[in-house]
Amino acid sequence: MNWFYLASPATFYRFAGWLAPWFFGLAAILAAAGLYVGFGVAPTDAQQGEVYRIIFVHVAASWMSMFLYFVMACYGAVALTFNTRLAAMMARAIAPTGAMFTFVALWTGSFWGRPTWGTYWVWDARITSELVLLFLYFGFIALANAFEDPRRGDRAAALLALIGVVNLPIIYFSVQWWNTLHQGSSVKLTGTSMHVAMLWGMLLMAIAFWMYSIGAALTRVRAIILERERRTHWVRGLAP
Amino acid sequence: MSAAAARLEARESPGSFGAAFAWALARDVKLALRHPGETLLVIAFFVLVASLFPLAVGADPQLLARIGPGVIWVCALLAAFLSLPALFATDHADGSLEQMALAPHPMSGWVTGKIAAHWLASGLPLTVLAPLLGLQYGLEPEALPALVAALALGTPVLSLLGAACTALTLGARGGGMLLALLALPLFVPVLVFGAGAADAGAMGLSAAPHLSLLAAMLIVAALGVPAAVCAALRIALD
Amino acid sequence: MSGPGFYIWMSYGMAALAVLADVVAIAVRGARARAAIEEERDLEAQD
Numbered sequence: 307m308n309w310f311y312l313a314s315p316a317t318f319y320r321f322a323g324w325l326a327p328w329f330f331g332l333a334a335i336l337a338a339a340g341l342y343v344g345f346g347v348a349p350t351d352a353q354q355g356e357v358y359r360i361i362f363v364h365v366a367a368s369w370m371s372m373f374l375y376f377v378m379a380c381y382g383a384v385a386l387t388f389n390t391r392l393a394a395m396m397a398r399a400i401a402p403t404g405a406m407f408t409f410v411a412l413w414t415g416s417f418w419g420r421p422t423w424g425t426y427w428v429w430d431a432r433i434t435s436e437l438v439l440l441f442l443y444f445g446f447i448a449l450a451n452a453f454e455d456p457r458r459g460d461r462a463a464a465l466l467a468l469i470g471v472v473n474l475p476i477i478y479f480s481v482q483w484w485n486t487l488h489q490g491s492s493v494k495l496t497g498t499s500m501h502v503a504m505l506w507g508m509l510l511m512a513i514a515f516w517m518y519s520i521g522a523a524l525t526r527v528r529a530i531i532l533e534r535e536r537r538t539h540w541v542r543g544l545a546p
Numbered sequence: 547m548s549a550a551a552a553r554l555e556a557r558e559s560p561g562s563f564g565a566a567f568a569w570a571l572a573r574d575v576k577l578a579l580r581h582p583g584e585t586l587l588v589i590a591f592f593v594l595v596a597s598l599f600p601l602a603v604g605a606d607p608q609l610l611a612r613i614g615p616g617v618i619w620v621c622a623l624l625a626a627f628l629s630l631p632a633l634f635a636t637d638h639a640d641g642s643l644e645q646m647a648l649a650p651h652p653m654s655g656w657v658t659g660k661i662a663a664h665w666l667a668s669g670l671p672l673t674v675l676a677p678l679l680g681l682q683y684g685l686e687p688e689a690l691p692a693l694v695a696a697l698a699l700g701t702p703v704l705s706l707l708g709a710a711c712t713a714l715t716l717g718a719r720g721g722g723m724l725l726a727l728l729a730l731p732l733f734v735p736v737l738v739f740g741a742g743a744a745d746a747g748a749m750g751l752s753a754a755p756h757l758s759l760l761a762a763m764l765i766v767a768a769l770g771v772p773a774a775v776c777a778a779l780r781i782a783l784d
Numbered sequence: 785m786s787g788p789g790f791y792i793w794m795s796y797g798m799a800a801l802a803v804l805a806d807v808v809a810i811a812v813r814g815a816r817a818r819a820a821i822e823e824e825r826d827l828e829a830q831d
Contacts, residue, residue, distance in 0.1 A: 532817035
């Protein structure tokens, strides 16, 4: 298949419209499975009791917040390298969902922290970096919309995303760099210190959020395509 | 050789990074010296805001000594930030930015020169003045070298990162607030390690780990950020 | 605030609300885009 065929907004509009519902469906199924495992299968934690179950949404949302920023930056890189409109539109489509997950990560982390460690907020490296990530998302959205010419906004925001991507490793490694209150990373590539059902719950929710993000981005980019390409024949020819 | 032939030869020979850097540095320093008001404003803002904190939190010497390093860092950061819009604005307004972009010299050369000049007019005075503010906050004299070293390493990074954000927002709606939204998050690692170094110094611990990280940031930023600034300027000038 | 239930509900509840807000935002953006196209089509038809 000639992948460059998809780079045309007109073609991608139809492709995304066909594809998106599948991802939403997958997201719903995986979320149901994840919640079942998280609340029905995973046992009560020895130290934290029931409240630890917040991790199933908190960790998934944090992973998504960082992953989506990375994907957004990749689309930005493609947009700058190949000067395509669609890649920039995809970056714009991802940003609000990424910001949403960052907010959810901060909020759920706050409500996990209060009963577990006694405080709603602490200015440790990881939490602070997540807050900074939220501002990076806001900055991207604000910059992209700050110009009369949307193409200038596309390129400026893409470059900003690439500059900001340096923030991601700092978040990831910050737990190792500082002694902090935040729970040490317990999911390592070599093995895990968690009960296997807890791990599955987190993974299922994370993939559910990922599927949702793809569906959301595909649907949002369709709206962006309509906005940008509204003067073209094919858009005018669309059934209302 | 006629003047026209000389100009032609000059245009055909590729410019060098060093020549562009030296030219931009000399030009901007000269301009800054002609208008010392801007540098003085940066210093005045620094001292003014640093004076607000004791008025707000009370003059308890122990409290001030505790928060001093961090507060001084935040004030320096804000002062450096406020001088950023002027980096490209005047040149953009009168068209010299486009002329410079058309020059045969590598863009990163004169861009780095302008950023260096910006640091000389903002970051350097702040670094030099910081010990005085440190004493105002009751810091021990032993704590001051770490503070100064941290600022000396950190403020150039702020100038570099700030320049990238300024180039991105050239001519954008939203002005200074948009610049703040873009730049301040990028400043956070510098602030964390810079204030950490100053705090370590104040507590009598070694600030070497923090300072090494700041130095590493400076090297990486000095090597990498000018390219980003050039890319942003090209986007702005298209 | 008693027990873990409060914290769990606040977390999952807000997460659900946020996802819902995201979905609604996408739908509204699409509806606005379509409305703008309709408006321009009508304006052109009047010419």
